[in-house]
Amino acid sequence: GESGGQIGDTGVISGEGFSVEISDTQKKADGLFVHLGKVVAGTVMTGAAVELKVDHARRSRLRANHSATHLxxxxLREVLGTHVAQKGSLVAPERLRFDISHNKPISAEELEEVERMANEIVVQNSPVTTRLMSVDDAIAEGAMALFGEKYGDEVRVVSMGTGLHGAKANRPYSVELCGGTHVRATGDIGLVRIVSD
Known part of the structure; x- marks a missing residue:
């Protein structure tokens, strides 16, 4: 389902004598997952055994773009300052949008530097790691939490890359609380290209 700006999976649900093409999945506030789709063959019967097939090529592109948002x-925080905060995002298979708060327009030179720095981490092809820990432990280790998000007692911390400059040198580059899907290594993202601000 859609989470953290990442759009939901697509695929096929099939059972004996029927098939449903899933166009979207959504996670509702109560934890319920809803599959939206169109019956393309047969009739869906309550209680029928089903097989779910995710469009893995599409999910791989979503993973790459979601991981790119972290980089x-x-x-952005390194180039513009640590006051920069994520205000929203859209992670689709073919593109991503990343919304931030900042106190002035971003120059073309600053955007070029953001792109260059993100691509430095991509070409490292370093592992993307996930760990479960308490929120307090995660923040003590430098994990970035998003303002306004509600976190449980245990959180998932996603780390990627090794910093090359300043305070980040030889430390994990990006460390965030995140429940989304990610690539296994930064090289799987592919080079990042910022096309507008």
Whole structure:
């Protein structure tokens, strides 16, 4: 389902004598997952055994773009200042949008530097790691939490890349609380290209 700006999966649900093309999945506030789709063959019967097939090629592109948002977020904070905060995002298979708060327009030179820094981490092809820990432990280790998000007692911390400059040198580059899907290594993202601000 859609989470953290990442749009939901698509695929097919099939059972004996029927098939449903899933166009979207959504996670509702109560934890319920809803599959939106169109019956393309047969009739769906309550209680029928089903097989779910996710469009893995599309999900791989979503993973790459979601991981790219983490690198872009950290690069923006390095270039523009640590006051920069994520205000929203859209992670689609073919593109991503990253919304931030900042106190003035971003120059073309600053955007070029953000792109360069994100791509430095991409070409490292370093592992993307996830760990479960308490919120307090995660923040003590430098994980970035998003203002306004509600976190449980245990959180998932996603780390990627090794910083090359300043305070980040030889430390994990991006460390964020995140429940989304990610690539296994930063090289799987592919080079980042910022096309507008």
């Amino acid at each position: 872009i977020h950290e690069a």
